[in-house]
Amino acid sequence: MQILQVEGLTKNFGGLAAVSEVDFHVEEGEILGLIGPNGAGKTTTFNLIAGTYEPNSGKILFNGENLAGKKPNVICQKGLARTFQNVKVFPDMDVFQNVLLGAFFGTPEKKSRSQAKSEVEEILDFIGLSDRTDMVAGSMTLVNQKRVEVARALATKPKLLLLDELMAGLNPTEVGESMELVKRIQKKGITVIMIEHVMKAIMNICKRIIVLHHGQKIAEGTPEEISTSKTVIEVYLGE
Amino acid sequence: MNWKTIKYNRYLYPALYILIIVLFIAIPYITAPYTIILLSSIFMYISLTLSWTLFSGPTGYTSLATAAFFGLGLYMAGILGDSVPLIVAVICGGLISFILAFIIGAITLRLRGIYFTIFTFGLVELIKHLMLWWEINIVGVRGRFVPRADNATVFYILLAILAALLLTTYFLKSSRYGMALSSIGSNEEAAIHIGINVVNLKIITFASSAFFIGLTGTIMATRWSYIDPYIAFDPFYSFLPPLMAIFGGLGNLFGPLLGAAVFSYLQETLITRFPYSYMLIFGLIMVITILYLPNGLIGLYQTIRQRFIGGKHADTSS
Incomplete structure (x- = not known):
């Protein structure tokens, strides 16, 4: 299809x-x-x-x-997410907040804080940033900022x-x-x-x-x- | 992010506020009239500063439209006068500012940076001259008298506005929408691409900020008793809120609050002691603040605190 x-x-x-x-x-x-x-x-x-x-x-x-x-x-919100050529993380926020925003606003339905939080934990685990959740995104290396961006995009549940x-x-x-x-993203469907x-x-x-x-x-x-x-x-x- | 701290703060701060509010409610019964008038003035500046910070703080869109919404509030009091109860007039002042800000926001919030700032400043002049034209050509007189309200009533209404504003700011800050507003200031393009309706969020926040400014304006008119377009739309009221917020320190709820309180107390004292040189002293304070205290009074407090606890908890912002 x-x-x-x-x-x-x-x-x-x-x-x-x-x-x-x-x-x-x-x-x-x-x-x-x-x-x-x-x-x-x-x-x-x-x-x-x-x-x-x-x-x-x-x-x-x-x-x-x-x-x-x-x-x-x-x-x-229709399920089409992106990342940027020149990385656009929210530099003053930590990794968790960056991804949490994606989880809060990326889908049309309004979810509870605890549900969004557990989704974020799952995604950070998937992307391999679980041990850096409270690092300020702007202070990270390029590769990790790119990962934060991918995680934030994934949090919006894209197709x-x-x-x-x-x-x-x-x-x-x-x-x-x-x-x-x-x-691995492809394997998720x-x-x-x-x-x-x-x-x-x-x-x-x-x-x-x-x-x-x-x-x-x-x-x-x-x-x-x-x-x-x-x-x-x-x-x-x-x- | 430390979720425990947030839960703890969620109960601690409201309790603290209630205590402070109860204390303030008692003030008209226990102090001299001058104290009430002084406190009312200080409340006005805090309200204007917090309203400004509500929108401009997280988004980084520097608005210089405060005087426009403040002036609309003042005029609402002048137009409605005695015809409605004071509280109704105050709410009307808030609503008219909300509506105007909503329309202005829908038209101009696509402008960014300095263009938005200049536009908002132009708005103050535009409304001032429109009012001037209206008053002279349609009404026939330039100024209006506003019926006075007694000091305690003004004080309580200002206190209520301030309390509502503090609660709004607090709940916005700890909500997902507060985070989303900060993300607009951080990187608007990224924010819109993760599903945040940045246009609506900006417009509604801008209008809410104007709502509180309008409320404050209407109640202050009863203190001033006479208004004309030059008094009502004085650009001074556009510049003071950002100055006070910077003086206190942006990025923290208490920064603008503290900044406005100290700044307006200084102003009220300096204006009586040094009526001719107080603006000069003000200017000096601002220059010193920007040069040596880039994070304002709150930044100074945090630096001192870090010295004492040996920098163990360097990050006090979260």
């Missing part, structure tokens, strides 16, 4: 077409990779799906419902999770751990779209990859197809 269908998605910033006429779909339960050179429109695509920007035209069907033009908080460069700036060990984390520059990671965990260039989709296929595609190699390495 297709959890997300994007049809003719277009966003212009002034005269620049950041995303133009992009079509793709996401199968429920898969990990879809989104790659492309800098400025290709990857993050803009995420911003359009998550509601940060309103598209100029096109449809974003999430479980059959068009999300185009809806507010980010509404989209989040689809958008991960924007989860591996960027991490050392090889941390990249390995993060790859493991993404696979959460569909994932990930933007990534770390090719090793994306080739390893995605079954299907989409390549964007100058705001257009130029290729789609399995990691093998993408890594041998002539157009993709041209875009990345020059002719």
Whole structure:
């Protein structure tokens, strides 16, 4: 079943077409990779799906419902969560509070404090931050801030999770751990779209990859197809 | 986060407040009229500061609209006069400010940082001149007389406003919505993406803050007995609350409270002793506070406390 269908998605910033006429779909339960050179429109695509920007035209069907033009908080409560390319934790709050906010506001129903609290404990355990719950988020290392962000997104109980460069700036060990984390998120039954520059990671965990260039989709296929595609190699390495 | 502390505080602080309120209720019976008037003034400043902090403290949206809502409250008293009981006038003053803030909030809370601040300041001037135009061209006179109320009544109403405001602040702070407001100040984009309806939350909090400012304005009008647009919409009342809050220390319920209490006591004393140089002394105090006490009086208290207990519990904020 297709959890997300994007049809003719277009966003212009002034005269620049950041995303133009992009079509793709996401199968429920898969990990879809989104790659492309800098400025290709990857993050803009995420911003359009998550509601940060309103598209100029096109449809974003999430479980059959068009999300185009809806507010980010509404989209989040429908079960579509995201993380950010440049980490956006709440720096003055501790880890627990960061994730607790996700649990409180991420779902449409109002839950009790104790229920939210136990959900948060469970997620922190899953993500491996149980021993750092009262650390102030702003004082943590990059990899841990990214984990807090993922935990906060998971607390909103998403069906689809958008991960924007989860591996960027991490050392090889941390990249390995993060790859493991993404696979474990998939096992929970959460569909994932990930933007990534770390090719090793994306080739390893995605079954299907989409390549964007100058705001257009130029290729789609399995990691093998993408890594041998002539157009993709041209875009990345020059002719 | 230490949940035990929160549970403990949940009972301790309300009990403390009740004790203080009972003490204050007794004041008009046991003290001289001047004390009641002085305390009423101090209550007014505390209410304005706490109202301002309710919204601007956690969200970081610096509002300079206090004078607008305060002035609306004052005018409500002038317009309603004797036609309704005082308490009804006070509530009307609160409601009109709430409604105006709700509309203003819906239009302008998409502005961020300095743009929001400048707009709110412009609002004070706009309303002042609208009122001036209205009074001169439609009503025919510039000023209005407000029927006086006796000192004890004013004192009790201000006390009630202050108590309601403290309770609101306290429950907001310990609720999920208080946390959500702080998250807006921390990172608004992240807040909206985890399902927080930041637009509604900001508008309602801004309007609630204006509600308390309006209440305070209406009751204060009965003390001043005469108002005109220049008196009612004096930008001074926009700048004082943030100054007092910074003086006391933001980020803690008691910071703005303490700041406003000390600051307004100083003001009331200095204005009688040094009527010509008190603004100068004020300015000096502010400069010294910002240079040497970036976390205000509360920060100073925490530094001293840490010295005495040897820094064992360095983090007193949670």
